[in-house]
Amino acid sequence: MxxxxxxxxxxxxxxxxxxxxxxxxxxxxxxxxxxxxxxxxxxxxxxxxxxxxxxxxxxxxxxxxxxxxxxxxxxxxxxxxxxxxxxxxxxxxxxxxxxxxxxxxxxxxxxxxxxxxxxxxxxxxxxxxxxxxxxxxxxxxxVETLGIGAHAVGRAGIQAGEAVLVVGAGPIGLATAQFARLAGGRVHLLELDAGRRGFAEAHFDITASLTPGVDGPATVGDLRQHLGGDLPTCVFDCTGYHASMETSLAFPASGGRLVFVGFQLEKIHFENPEFHRRELSLLASRNSTATEFRRILALMESGEVDxxxxxxxxxxxxxxxxxxxxxxxxxxxxxxxxxxx
Ligand SMILES: [Zn+2]
Ligand SMILES: [Zn+2]
Known part of the structure; x- marks a missing residue:
């Protein structure tokens, strides 16, 4: 064959x-x-x-x-x-x-x-x-790609109305954004590539996409400004890039959580006092489950996920x-x- x-x-x-x-x-x-x-x-x-x-x-x-x-x-x-x-x-x-x-x-x-x-x-x-x-x-x-996003959102336990930041608007980021929205999150996207940003805005009804500064990634100050003074309570890093994953640790509000949906080979460093001060939760998310596969099929069949x-x-x-x-x-x-x- x-x-x-x-x-x-x-x-x-x-x-x-x-x-x-x-x-x-x-x-x-x-x-x-x-x-x-x-x-x-x-x-x-x-x-x-x-x-x-x-x-x-x-x-x-x-x-x-x-x-x-x-x-x-x-x-x-x-x-x-x-x-x-x-x-x-x-x-x-x-x-x-x-x-x-x-x-x-x-x-x-x-x-x-x-x-x-x-x-x-x-x-x-x-x-x-x-x-x-x-x-x-x-x-x-x-369905498999969508499952990665659905599982990540399940790991975070997104609450209706909470501010969510998804870093990276590749397929995994888009899937995560979709399921975070289905869970009732107010989803903001951070994506350096203008083409991908435009794609997400055009096709996924994500109007609050954050445009990083032309010189590089967004800062915590940029984020606060974008979100009206607050920080997101949940951040998903979907990039699989070391620099981004270290930067993302700065983004959740105190008491918030960060989910590493992607992964890469290097060690991730963070400031322990800062991690403690903000009482962050750091979560990994791996693959998905049969239950999530069946839920996604139903959501696709009903047209809720397009x-x-x-x-x-x-x-x-x-x-x-x-x-x-x-x-x-x-x-x-x-x-x-x-x-x-
Ligand atoms: Zn894949
Ligand atoms: Zn086993």
Whole structure:
């Protein structure tokens, strides 16, 4: 079957791999139709993804169709269109036993720690497949990205009316902003790139987007001015950039919280007395859960979450090898690229 293999940084190979056999009990095989591309994939391509082993089949944002089901699979039928929850937990470690399987101690994420969906057919545990009768395959491939934002907002426990700052308006920032708004937050965006800022304002009804100074990122003073004297009580850093993540520690009001939605490799430093004085809460957010997948599908089906404008670039199996590298350039303006298989 057709497979796209990232054999080493910067080099995709169109190749053939063996199809999985008939699904075991509790499993299903799915045909991959759409694969969303995100920062994780781009960093893997340019060799800057930490702990990444080559060769690897990328692909963790998947819109798929069920082609066979094993015994004991009740909730799926052949032909169903599904979003794939790409997180394979061990089921037995301490976080798994307490229901925190999104941060399983030996979690394997499709396309990162184990081969992903840039191939025609994959075998999956059936509980990782979430069906929708209404959504397009392309929309199904966006559920995983939305899940990152939904989970981050859940971690923070956003209250109606509270002032929220989202730093970084890439797909994860946009997803986080959307769910923070759904939770009733008054959402402000901080994004250095004018193109991304404009995109967020045009497509996401986020009118209070904050324009940083031309010389660099916004200061606490800028923020106070923008928010009428107050500071946000919750800040989400969705950049994955060291400098931004250190700066974001200055933004929450006393008693507030900061959620690191993105991550990077370096150590983050902060002033302990300042952290203490403002009694901040610092939270990490990792992946998402099956409950969040199902909620997102319902929100997309009802139209409360509209992701139509997200997909700015498309390619097919036949031309993605030539096109993929161009998506790394900031001037490409990629918000979300989608590969069809
Ligand atoms: Zn992703
Ligand atoms: Zn586990």
């Amino acid at each position: 057709k497979t796209l293999l990232l054999s080493e940084p910067g080099h995709f190979e169109r190749t053939q791999t063996e199809e999985p056999g008939a699904p075991a009990a509790g499993h299903a095989t799915v045909r991959i139709h759409r694969v969303g591309i995100c920062g994780t994939d781009l960093h893997a391509f340019n060799g800057r993804q930490p702990f990444f082993a080559y060769p690897r089949i990328l692909g963790h944002e998947l819109g798929a169709e069920v082609v066979a089901i094993g015994d004991d699979v009740q909730h799926l039928a052949v032909g169903d269109h599904v979003a794939v929850e790409p997180y394979l937990e061990c089921g037995t470690c301490q976080p798994c036993r307490s229901g925190r399987y999104n941060c399983c101690e030996s979690l394997r994420v499709l396309g990162v720690h184990t081969d992903g969906g840039m191939r025609e057919i994959i075998d999956m545990p059936a509980i990782k497949l979430h069906r929708s009768e209404e959504l397009e395959l392309e929309q199904l491939a966006l 992701t139509t404008p997200w997909i700015t670039h498309r390619a097919s199996y036949d031309d993605v090898v030539e096109i993929f590298g161009s998506w790394l350039a900031p001037e490409s303006g990629v918000v979300k690229a989608m590969v069809s298989f």
